[in-house]
Amino acid sequence: MKKRENWSWRGAFVFAVLGSAVGLGNAWRFPYMVAQNGGGAFLIPYIFALLTAGIPLMMLEFGIGHKFLGAPPIAYRRANKKLEMVGWWGNAASFVIITYYGVVLAWAINYLVHALTLAWGDDTTGFFLNFLRVSEGPHILGGLNVPVLIAFVIGWIMVIAIIRSGVTGLGKVVVFTAIAPVILLIILSIRGITLEGALAGLDYYLSPNFAALADLTVWRDAYSQVFFSLSLGMGVLIAYASYLPRDAELSNNVFIASLADAGIAFLAGLAIFSTVGYMAAQQGAAVADVAGSGGIGLAFMVFPQVINLLPGAAAFGVIFFLLLITLAIDSQFSLVEGCVGAVMDKWNLSRGTALAIVSLPGFLIGLVFVTNGGLHWLDIVDKFVNGYGLIVVGLVECIAIGWIIGPQKIRDHVNGLSEIKVGKWFDFCVKYLTPAALIFILVFNLIIDIKEPYGGYPQWALNVGWAMVILLPIVAFIFSKLKTAKEADEFVEEQS
């Protein structure tokens, strides 16, 4: 077997994991999830989900990738031949995310150009809707949005260029892309907090709303946000861990990555909601209304507001969107890399061929989201792939490891390498706690979603979302049955 590629230096892995985890999920998705779920209602379930699913599953994925040395399908296959499909299932879900993640990245690239002249003016909300020329509903696709299309192509070219350079290259890019954005978010938060009305915004964000905890959709959104934000269930972390040297520390990296990711999302929330408080005060509106009306464009409506209010606004805006782009790029390439790794390992293909197999369809399908109806479809697909697709994959992973492979095998492997030992709590989480929480959420949300169509979209459009969720395991099954290169079945224990 070929020698497996390795990270170029020790810190590269944790930076790469951070680079994958910290992305649009923190700065764009987290704030709108908070807003959609009524502000302070969200944080408690979020923290709960982080502890009960985020940390154990991250440990599990690092353990599998590192022990069985492969991108997800092959790693699972080596653990147990029947389980290869679990890996592909995650890859299939990540492929769906690839298609629309690049489009949000393209919005950010457009905003970088708009920042030069502060083109958004004072009405940043109107500007966003106008910029996307959003159609009335998912039934009207309209034409392609040319500025977004151009940026979409540029984004893909950048991602492909980075991936072509291989894992050694990744290690270098991520150091910059993971750290710099944090500094800017701190500046934005400080400016946001000192604005008039900010306190009302922070109150909305931070005061716990215990009554809302009874609403199960809040819990579903919290779990899916944790999956999305930590890059879990999609095989990315399995693939990354497989590139680690044989004597790597695993468990402390889990804690560093998961807590830093949550911290950065929290910071983005501070910047966003203090500014939302300011916007509400300016408009004489309620904070909840301003936050809730933003929908999935919230971050793009709010960040420009606070940027307007900084000295040297245009320069700051340019730097901010530049960093948002770098943040998004390393997440997008981790998604693509997870699938590329799977295709490479399964058929023993070259990196270039695998990259073409993944990115061409990823790009073409993504064009749907570049149309005028794209925002509606992005909303629907994002909701279904995260709310159902990922949660089901997480559940299947727990069953595979908890009940078939045995959590202890993974724990022993991790403990054999790490200073921080993982206790029996891990087995309990993987076997009982995490799956129970996920099943509970799935069942109740299924009932809620069937009763009341999400987002007021027509049923036929939501059916596309359901069809996609159902297709994921079917595609995964078919892929797992395709012939595997014989190299993939040779298992090398010692290397490096």
Ligand code: PFF
């Ligand atoms: N975690 C990334 C973010 O928060 O933006 C998005 C992401 C990357 C999701 C990689 C899934 C993944 F596998």
